[in-house]
Amino acid sequence: MKKIIDLYGAFVEPLIIITALIIVMLGQNEINLFFYWISFGLLLGIGLWRLRKPELYFSLAKDKAFLTYSVFILWAFISTMYWSVVKVNSIITIVTFLIGLLSYFIGFTDDSKKSLNVQKLLLILGSGLVAYTYYQYFILEIPRPMGLLLNWNTHAAFLAMIVLPWVVRYAVNTKINLVKTYSICIIALFIAFAMGLTQSRGALLILATCAFCLFIIIRRQHLPYKQSLFFLLAIILGYMVSSFFVDQTLVQRISTIAEVQTYTATDAGRHLLWLPAWQMYLDRPFLGWGLGTYSVLFKQYKAPLTNELGHYAHNDYLQFLLELGPVGLLLFLAFVFFIVQKLYYVLQKQEGIFSAYKTEALALLIPCIGMLIHTFFTFHLYHLSMQIIFGYYLGQASKCLQVEQGIWVNNSALKANKNFLWLYRTLCFGLILVVIISGFSAYHQVKGQKANTYPEKIDHYLKASLFFTASDRYEALSARYTAIQLKNMPVNAENSGQRQQVAAYALNAVNRAIEKTPLDAQNYITKIDILLSMHAEYSEIRAQYVKLLTINPYLIDVRYHYAQLLDVNGQHQQALAMMWEGWGRINKGTYQKALDYLLFQLELNNKYGKPEDSLIIEQLIPQMEQLMKDKKSGQYVFFKSN
Numbered sequence: 001m002k003k004i005i006d007l008y009g010a011f012v013e014p015l016i017i018i019t020a021l022i023i024v025m026l027g028q029n030e031i032n033l034f035f036y037w038i039s040f041g042l043l044l045g046i047g048l049w050r051l052r053k054p055e056l057y058f059s060l061a062k063d064k065a066f067l068t069y070s071v072f073i074l075w076a077f078i079s080t081m082y083w084s085v086v087k088v089n090s091i092i093t094i095v096t097f098l099i100g101l102l103s104y105f106i107g108f109t110d111d112s113k114k115s116l117n118v119q120k121l122l123l124i125l126g127s128g129l130v131a132y133t134y135y136q137y138f139i140l141e142i143p144r145p146m147g148l149l150l151n152w153n154t155h156a157a158f159l160a161m162i163v164l165p166w167v168v169r170y171a172v173n174t175k176i177n178l179v180k181t182y183s184i185c186i187i188a189l190f191i192a193f194a195m196g197l198t199q200s201r202g203a204l205l206i207l208a209t210c211a212f213c214l215f216i217i218i219r220r221q222h223l224p225y226k227q228s229l230f231f232l233l234a235i236i237l238g239y240m241v242s243s244f245f246v247d248q249t250l251v252q253r254i255s256t257i258a259e260v261q262t263y264t265a266t267d268a269g270r271h272l273l274w275l276p277a278w279q280m281y282l283d284r285p286f287l288g289w290g291l292g293t294y295s296v297l298f299k300q301y302k303a304p305l306t307n308e309l310g311h312y313a314h315n316d317y318l319q320f321l322l323e324l325g326p327v328g329l330l331l332f333l334a335f336v337f338f339i340v341q342k343l344y345y346v347l348q349k350q351e352g353i354f355s356a357y358k359t360e361a362l363a364l365l366i367p368c369i370g371m372l373i374h375t376f377f378t379f380h381l382y383h384l385s386m387q388i389i390f391g392y393y394l395g396q397a398s399k400c401l402q403v404e405q406g407i408w409v410n411n412s413a414l415k416a417n418k419n420f421l422w423l424y425r426t427l428c429f430g431l432i433l434v435v436i437i438s439g440f441s442a443y444h445q446v447k448g449q450k451a452n453t454y455p456e457k458i459d460h461y462l463k464a465s466l467f468f469t470a471s472d473r474y475e476a477l478s479a480r481y482t483a484i485q486l487k488n489m490p491v492n493a494e495n496s497g498q499r500q501q502v503a504a505y506a507l508n509a510v511n512r513a514i515e516k517t518p519l520d521a522q523n524y525i526t527k528i529d530i531l532l533s534m535h536a537e538y539s540e541i542r543a544q545y546v547k548l549l550t551i552n553p554y555l556i557d558v559r560y561h562y563a564q565l566l567d568v569n570g571q572h573q574q575a576l577a578m579m580w581e582g583w584g585r586i587n588k589g590t591y592q593k594a595l596d597y598l599l600f601q602l603e604l605n606n607k608y609g610k611p612e613d614s615l616i617i618e619q620l621i622p623q624m625e626q627l628m629k630d631k632k633s634g635q636y637v638f639f640k641s642n
């Protein structure tokens with residue numbers, strides 16, 4: 001039996017970890033919560049299996065980095081429960097960080113054999129991702145391949161984190177094995193070539209961090225440098241070869257970092273994400289908006305002429321500041337400080353042989369530090385795949401350093417403690433119950449997304465909301481479906497009572513949805529439709545339009561209908577001013593709606609505006625009609641300067 005358990009620990013557990021990682025990557029295409037749930041269940045199973053042996057993690061209480069990261073997550077949880085503006089986003093996002101912490105625990109409780117097996121499997125996975133990168137670029141002709149991670153920066157960084165522990169391990173190894181060294185060199189070359197195809201500039205920061213740390217350790221410990229040169233040349237060669245295939249070389253892309261784009265740009269630009277993020281922070285500077293809320297706030301703050309979608313701030317430190325406030329950022333910076341402190345200890349000059357534990361810690365800490373530097377320009381820490389590998393590396397590196405320093409203690413006294421066993425079994429029962437319940441909700445949440453009809457969607461979202469009460473999907477879809485039915489009901493004296501009942505139900509549902517997710521524009525659209533169907537008071541309808549256009553000022557169709565409402569109620573100048581506010585912004589949708597907007601604005605302006613403004617509108621109408629001949633919808637901007 002012991003041999004079977006040892007076999008399980010040495011091969012099966014690492015395989016489960018990599019399987020969990022692969023499942024997360026496969027679920028990236030649709031942010032499939034059910035895939036995330038499977039991954040979380042697999043990792044939690046390993047964590048609970050390890051939890052039964054306190055001697056494996058007794059010394060984890062002495063790890064300041066782990067403790068600080070735990071407090072950081074606790075602060076994020078408090079933020080989610082008490083002041084997050086979108087609790088459902090915060091809950092889903094905090095699970096990503098919890099899985100990172102769980103991966104840290106798993107890494108810490110792994111022995112060297114299991115850790116090496118995990119890294120070998122990662123190398124195999126990396127080879128598969130490299131092949132897939134080549135397939136995407138050369139066969140599918142994707143100009144910037146993203147692998148399975150839906151972002152070329154994350155994909156390149158992930159590949160770097162896979163190969164760098166092997167590069168560092170063999171670079172500082174005094175016992176040279178030429179076959180293994182050349183093998184790793186070849187793998188590094190192919191991975192560098194794949195990274196070059198992604199055209200990621202930021203991933204070079206991880207490689208540069210590795211080169212810098214290797215230079216210091218080789219110089220201080222008087223280690224052989226030939227292996228490092230082999231690896232460096234292999235990586236440089238990989239990037240050089242990739243430059244012959246890409247449209248824009250890495251040197252050209254690096255040179256664009258210093259270029260400042262204007263707000264008339266309609267392309268990517270970090271400042272177009274950072275400036276709105278800073279403004280978000282200034283509007284709520286003490287406690288923040290709540291974890292994972294940047295994306296729902298972005299439309300309110302973004303530059304009018306940017307195409308940025310604003311899913312993330314592309315600077316995790318800035319995003320922590322606006323979402324969790326100064327306290328959250330300081331806690332995370334303390335976590336980073338303790339990680340850097342670990343690396344500093346390893347890089348210190350040491351008399352005698354550079355120990356195997358220090359070598360392993362160095363190999364795992366370097367890519368983690370590189371990732372933390374790179375995440376000044378991207379969103380690695382919000383990416384579950386990166387959290388898993390990042391957390392695992394840190395856990396194993398911390399374990400190695402504790403063994404090296406004599407801190408790690410194999411304390412088996414708690415093993416036979418009855419109180420501990422009772423607590424362990426209770427915790428297992430509770431967590432397994434949570435996993436089952438969350439799996440039920442995740443399954444129906446995904447089924448609801450894929451359902452084709454309102455009744456099917458509502459049924460699945462109702463089941464999902466039984467245990468995931470923060471989600472507004474059931475209330476939102478119920479209200480929307482009821483609003484459609486309300487519109488189709490005949491207006492007469494016979495069914496006025498029934499209409500009132502239906503409207504009351506719909507309003508109650510949409511108000512609950514707005515209470516749960518106050519920044520979802522669609523909920524306000526639904527509420528406006530209900531109020532209009534029931535001929536509600538003008539002031540109440542107008543208040544909903546104001547909230548809606550505050551949340552998302554880019555809804556050109558909403559502006560059109562709001563202007564009609566203002567005009568009908570005699571507020572002609574306000575209607576005209578509100579329509580002019582739709583100018584100078586990037587709009588997306590059908591050109592017919594844009595044409596209707598311009599025609600109505602021209603009608604208003606002819607009556608209540610300036611004649612010269614009417615000429616400007618008249619010039620745009622033929623242009624929009626010409627666009628309609630080519631295609632039905634697209635992107636357009638109304639420029640008053642025209």
